Amino acid sequence: MPTLLLSGANRGIGLEYARQYLADGWRVHACCRFPDRAKELKSLEGDLEVHKMDVTDALQVANLARELREEPLDLLINNAGVYGARSGFGSQDFDAWTETLQINLLGPLRVVEAFLPLLEKAEKPCIVNMSSRLGSIGLNQGGGSYPYRTSKAALNMVTKNLSVDLADKGVIVISVHPGWVETDMGGASAPVSVEDSVSGLRTLIGALEPGQSGGFFTYEGEELPW
Ligand SMILES: NC(=O)c1ccc[n+]([C@@H]2O[C@H](COP(=O)([O-])OP(=O)(O)OC[C@H]3O[C@@H](n4cnc5c(N)ncnc54)[C@H](OP(=O)(O)O)[C@@H]3O)[C@@H](O)[C@H]2O)c1
16 A cells, blocks of 8 residues: 655644545554654554654654655655744744744755655655645735745745656655645634545545646645646
8 A cells, every 4th residue: 555654643634634544544654743642643543653753853854764764655745834923014023934934844845855765666656735825926815924924835836846856756746725624723713624625635636647746736626826
């Protein structure tokens, strides 16, 4: 069966990804910052390995990639993310903004660079970057949320760049918007359940063709403008 590695797997959308891929028979390397506290994740049944990985910690990322180096990796999902400070114009905390970029932007690229040798061992490798429609420049009519919007807009450029740089290795790379999802980040009034979001994303990911690499899609499979 294919193998998935994902970050931020202890709660929210990441936990649901782990649950659904495990139920489908996949081997899942589920990464989180604090495995000792990840009770719900560790209780999932199936071919599951839980690893400690903070995406801002270069040593942890490199060590895990080295530990797993013999394994082909079919799918890498850069899921870990934070909303960060909800700061509008005139009220920036630039240190907090930098931290958001470390997690949402530099973290995913660090993980891709470390795990690329494993992806290259798979037949049809794929990288999914969890972005947001708030990172779409074309759709921005609301303003505000400078840290989150810029982190996801720049992540989208990373997606596009990777799709070009890794094309000759046969790696498909996409950005996705999971919907406004009921998680700690999305809040209780979010209209989309984690189950529906992840099941839609899995359908999209499962049917991806090389020609879609470098694209930005919703969990319902619709293409979004950058
Ligand atoms: N929910 C939505 O409506 C929505 C909409 C658009 C996009 N997204 C994106 O979808 C992804 C998942 O969102 P979610 O709603 O599931 O968020 P969430 O419930 O807040 O969960 C975020 C996850 O990221 C992990 N994380 C944070 N910083 C990390 C770091 N430095 N290293 C590793 N893991 C870290 C958290 O781990 P800890 O438990 O250790 O903090 C947690 O597992 C995010 O990238 C988010 O931006 C979500």
